[in-house]
Amino acid sequence: MTVSFWQAEGRQAHREADVVIVGAGLAGCSAAWFLRETGLRVVIVDKADVAQGASGRNAGFMISGLDTYYHRAIEKYGAEVTREVWKLSHETLAFWRQIATDSNGRVPIEQSGSFLLAESEQEMQELRLAHQAMSADGIHVIYHDQDPWKRGYYAALEQPTDGAVQPVALVEELLRQSGADFMGNSEVYQIDSRGSEVVVHTRLAIFHAQRALLCTNAYSLLLDPYFEGKVIPTRAQCLVTEPLPAPLFRGCGYSDYGYYYYRMTFDNRLLLGGARHLHRAEEHNTTEDRLNPNVQGKLDDYLRRHFADVAHVPIARRWSGIMGFSLDGLPLVGELPHKPNVYFAVGFTGHGLALAAGVSQRAVDLMLHNKPAGAVDVSRLKQLIL
Ligand SMILES: Cc1cc2nc3c(=O)[nH]c(=O)nc-3n(C[C@H](O)[C@H](O)[C@H](O)COP(=O)(O)OP(=O)(O)OC[C@H]3O[C@@H](n4cnc5c(N)ncnc54)[C@H](O)[C@@H]3O)c2cc1C
Known part of the structure; x- marks a missing residue:
């Protein structure tokens, strides 16, 4: 400025x-x-x-690691750096849990796990490889060869120590x-x-x-x-529904290589974000906080695709936020x-x-x-x- x-x-x-x-x-x-x-x-x-x-403005996922699967991180950064960063991530999640514990209930938090969900056979293979590499390094993850939530995915990799928080x-x-x-x-x-x-x-x-x-x-x-x-400013878009009568699932869902992510809020709303990869030119290199109807439309499509049972529930709020993507x-x-x-x-x-x-x-x-x-x-x- x-x-x-x-x-x-x-x-x-x-x-x-x-x-x-x-x-x-x-x-x-x-x-x-x-x-x-x-x-x-x-x-x-x-x-x-x-x-x-x-x-x-984020989704409140306490999801360990980076924006790439573990075995891909090893290819990109090397095994030593990958192990170090994942350890740093686990320490960070433990730190948030301690802050929440010391907050006398002021910080809503849950250790409900995260689920990396395969949208294709190719992604299913990626999850298998990630599972092998993480297990070999002693990181506890569970591979599900079927969709644990029955919402149209090919497979899932569960990270049980992850969770969700109220970020503000x-x-x-x-x-x-x-x-x-x-x-x-x-x-x-x-x-x-x-x-x-x-x-x-x-x-x-x-x-x-x-x-x-x-x-x-x-x-x-x-x-x-x-x-x-x-540091490249990169916009992300989210939406949240009105409260549902009961939670649809437990945990944080992360599909299509993390380009879509969703969870239940603490008051049973479905929160969904992502789809920026489908409109890169509009969402990259900007610090402008505004809704992008193209990306929001893709989120609506995703809801209809994987959550047809609640796609009629009104959307309570849509928003954007600006992330800082580093060069590597x-x-x-x-x-x-x-x-x-x-x-x-x-x-x-x-x-x-x-x-x-x-x-x-x-x-x-x-x-x-x-x-x-x-x-x-x-x-x-x-x-x-x-
Ligand atoms: C929609 C969305 C969903 C996301 N979901 C997740 C998720 O589920 N899990 C996850 O791990 N991460 C998620 N992220 C990323 C995560 O939110 C960020 O990585 C994290 O918040 C970065 O924290 P920060 O403190 O570095 O940046 P920020 O929270 O952006 O803080 C930077 C602060 O600096 C202030 N500032 C900037 N310039 C100046 C200046 N010149 N003078 C004074 N103040 C200034 C700003 O006002 C701002 O408050 C998401 C991000 C978005 C946008």
Whole structure:
């Protein structure tokens, strides 16, 4: 984003902090949580409010791993990186469960499992291969050679430790438990790094801090050109029905290689998202939050195809959200090369609930202790970019 000469007149108050986190989503609020016992003064600023970005618009799937099947991840990233990222994901899901447990019921959550569902014989074969590779690495998954939900799929791979959560409640709880200060409606439009000081210019205040951490995911490029080509904003569309008399199934469904995903909400609505792959040109490279009737129409088709029994139930709400897809599909943690002491944890590639806590913890460890971020360290991109 930019700010005009007139708008940037400098009427804001000046404030001091040790760490300024930009972005109050899953990543930013997790990072604040991991900073909570350091004694540092932490402020989170957001251009809108808590969980107004993708973190409050997602399907609430706590689905482990990446946006690709396990054996395909091994082919793409290698076995070591794949194992590391899946472990990070399992740690993240366990972390959310702990946050929910400590919330005194404020965070609705369930460990109902996820089901990767084959839409074709070819995908069924992929699920078999994923099952073999995961089992070989000691990950507990169950292969069903028939559709467990009897909704027209060829087979399913069940991940029993996955689950579902109310994502807005989760982010609010993270912020609450972190004890960090929060300033909403305060877009960051400029960050300067001067020696040991970082100056974060926001609409409402100018912060003088030791460090800043960008948790701006899809919007990162609007803040710094460094993210050009590294984090690609990608829109996703969802819908939710009015409540049904009873749940249709238990667990999170994930079909057509994850391009469609659905679950029952805690009040028995059917929530469905996906279909962006059918309208790539419209849904990729945009930060515009708007409904795309073409994609929403494909979601309606999907409902009729797999849920004809409830396709007559009125749709209560449709919405969109912007995800940050990284260049190679793995999250990115690092320090801006041209702005010392400005760090980032971005690029969750549609899997922030799978990975945000673990990745933010690594960003905090890099920022405070100079500890490399492993598989999610941005340095790996040098091979792809140069
Ligand atoms: C429709 C949809 C369905 C999804 N379903 C799932 C799912 O089921 N499971 C899963 O694991 N993942 C899912 N995802 C992805 C997941 O939501 C994201 O990966 C995750 O929310 C990213 O968290 P974040 O904190 O990095 O980003 P965000 O939640 O987008 O937070 C970024 C924040 O930064 C703020 N910000 C940006 N720029 C500035 C600035 N200049 N100044 C101040 N503030 C700024 C924004 O306002 C925003 O609050 C889905 C995403 C969408 C859109």
